[in-house]
Amino acid sequence: MRTAYSVETVRAAERELMARLPEGALMQRAAAGLAAACAGRLRRTRGGVYGARVVLLVGPGDNGGDALYAGARLARRGAAVTAVPMDPERTHPGGSAALRAAGGHLARAVPQRADLVLDGLLGIGGRGGLRPAAAALVERIPPGVPVVAVDLPSGVDADTGEVAGPAVTADVTVTFGAYKPGLLIDPGASRAGAVHLVDIGLELPSPQVEALQHADVAGLLPEPTATSDKYRRGVVGIVAGSAQYPGAAVLAVAGALRGGAGAVRYVGPAAEAVLARYPETLIGPGRVQAWVVGPGLGEGRAGEVAELLAGDAAVLVDADGLRGLDAAALRARSAPTLLTPHAGEAAALLGVSRESVEAGRLDAVRMLTQRYGAAVLLKGSTTLVASGGAAVRVNPTGTPWLATAGSGDVLSGLTGSLLAGGLSGADAGAVGAYLHGLAARRVGGPLLAQQVAEALPDAWQDTRHP
Numbered sequence: 001m002r003t004a005y006s007v008e009t010v011r012a013a014e015r016e017l018m019a020r021l022p023e024g025a026l027m028q029r030a031a032a033g034l035a036a037a038c039a040g041r042l043r044r045t046r047g048g049v050y051g052a053r054v055v056l057l058v059g060p061g062d063n064g065g066d067a068l069y070a071g072a073r074l075a076r077r078g079a080a081v082t083a084v085p086m087d088p089e090r091t092h093p094g095g096s097a098a099l100r101a102a103g104g105h106l107a108r109a110v111p112q113r114a115d116l117v118l119d120g121l122l123g124i125g126g127r128g129g130l131r132p133a134a135a136a137l138v139e140r141i142p143p144g145v146p147v148v149a150v151d152l153p154s155g156v157d158a159d160t161g162e163v164a165g166p167a168v169t170a171d172v173t174v175t176f177g178a179y180k181p182g183l184l185i186d187p188g189a190s191r192a193g194a195v196h197l198v199d200i201g202l203e204l205p206s207p208q209v210e211a212l213q214h215a216d217v218a219g220l221l222p223e224p225t226a227t228s229d230k231y232r233r234g235v236v237g238i239v240a241g242s243a244q245y246p247g248a249a250v251l252a253v254a255g256a257l258r259g260g261a262g263a264v265r266y267v268g269p270a271a272e273a274v275l276a277r278y279p280e281t282l283i284g285p286g287r288v289q290a291w292v293v294g295p296g297l298g299e300g301r302a303g304e305v306a307e308l309l310a311g312d313a314a315v316l317v318d319a320d321g322l323r324g325l326d327a328a329a330l331r332a333r334s335a336p337t338l339l340t341p342h343a344g345e346a347a348a349l350l351g352v353s354r355e356s357v358e359a360g361r362l363d364a365v366r367m368l369t370q371r372y373g374a375a376v377l378l379k380g381s382t383t384l385v386a387s388g389g390a391a392v393r394v395n396p397t398g399t400p401w402l403a404t405a406g407s408g409d410v411l412s413g414l415t416g417s418l419l420a421g422g423l424s425g426a427d428a429g430a431v432g433a434y435l436h437g438l439a440a441r442r443v444g445g446p447l448l449a450q451q452v453a454e455a456l457p458d459a460w461q462d463t464r465h466p
């Protein structure tokens with residue numbers, strides 16, 4: 001499990017540790033880890049540190065201090081290091097002195113010839129969009145030169161991943177003590193590049209955000225045993241498709257058949273299309289452990305959604321099923337409920353604009369789970385899963401190719417199948433998104449939703465081999 005902590009949590013752990021250590025010790029740990037990561041990068045790109053031209057963008061706080069001390073370490077190994085302060089009057093004094101003593105120097109303009117740029121403008125102390133002095137330096141980063149962000153890319157909100165205005169786009173982010181949520185959630189995540197964690201000895205309580213990894217998923221997947229028959233493995237019911245959208249039913253069934261349930265039942269007007277493709281499907285009403293309702297339903301079917309929500313099986317509500325949901329009816333349920341909106345559907349459920357959901361995905365998913373009293377999977381460039389007050393799960397396996405017609409239908413079928421297998425709403429959502437992303441990565445390039453469904457069994461097996 002990869003875990004991420006809010007700024008408040010990191011600051012508290014930092015205070016507690018600092019009280020037990022000599023002054024400056026934590027910054028030295030951070031700088032040592034940062035310099036080692038930069039040296040590793042320079043070794044790979046140009047064979048070594050000696051003679052490398054390294055530019056430091058230095059902000060007024062400790063983030064700048066980290067960059068300066070790391071720069072001093074690189075200068076002692078023969079790099080030509082130039083630091084460009086954002087505000088020459090407010091630059092970490094100890095760090096500047098260390099850099100000068102190691103042979104580095106300070107400049108006012110960003111040199112355009114460089115082998116590596118360190119972004120030490122702002123770390124966890126950054127607030128709101130970059131001020132003009134910081135934005136001007138970011139604009140002057142020479143194109144094509146690798147950028148290492150110190151703790152997090154400047155301009156990215158550490159707690160939420162929000163980006164207001166200009167921000168650094170890094171190749172590598174060297175982060176200290178703990179991952180920050182903004183490094184795992186878009187738009188911040190796509191600014192961070194490869195994230196490298198330096199352990200500085202912080203002791204941390206439970207996380208605010210977490211990301212499953214192969215072993216976690218393998219541990220949650222329902223596996224049949226010698227004694228399980230198809231009914232014990234769970235039956236998932238799919239209420240999807242319409243005369244206008246029969247394909248959604250076929251794709252939801254395609255996902256459901258690969259989610260480990262013992263049987264898939266289909267209820268709706270697209271039975272012929274479903275059977276033609278998947279003769280193993282049961283047709284018509286009957287007992288299930290979990291329902292998936294919504295993909296391709298079209299208009300005027302809210303009654304079917306309400307009826308399933310009034311029952312005692314687990315329910316996953318997706319797409320058209322999400323229209324006009326009754327929060328009170330959802331809150332009254334005792335069986336697991338999972339909502340799987342994309343940003344537009346989430347915006348409608350919250351009564352806000354789509355843009356505000358896209359910009360603040362973490363807040364949006366937390367508000368949805370609170371308002372509707374259900375687990376919520378918010379689809380998008382980084383899919384998030386929230387349930388009650390538990391840590392929000394970020395899916396690490398997505399690919400931009402998944403933004404394709406029908407891919408959400410496969411996801412809802414797959415995830416419903418996991419619900420039928422006995423997973424909680426949050427676990428089914430996180431595991432479903434993980435396998436779906438992994439399957440899409442296996443397919444690669446421009447993909448069809450159908451191919452994602454077909455790659456699911458291999459993705460399932462992949463999680464057993466970390």
Ligand SMILES: NC(=O)C1=CN([C@@H]2O[C@H](COP(=O)(O)OP(=O)(O)OC[C@H]3O[C@@H](n4cnc5c(N)ncnc54)[C@H](OP(=O)(O)O)[C@@H]3O)[C@@H](O)[C@H]2O)[C@@H](O)CC1
Nearest residue numbers: 014027060061062063122123124125126127129130131151
């Ligand atoms: N936590 C740990 O365990 C450890 C943390 N360490 C390091 O400390 C870093 C945190 O340092 P920090 O607290 O000094 O804050 P930092 O990020 O340098 O920025 C604050 C400065 O930026 C300014 N400023 C704010 N917003 C701005 C904006 N939008 N645009 C422009 N300016 C803006 C703000 O100005 P002010 O608001 O005061 O006018 C203030 O001067 C952390 O990320 C990590 O690198 C490690 O050394 C050791 C272990």
Ligand SMILES: [K+]
Nearest residue numbers: 119122150152
């Ligand atoms: K930074």
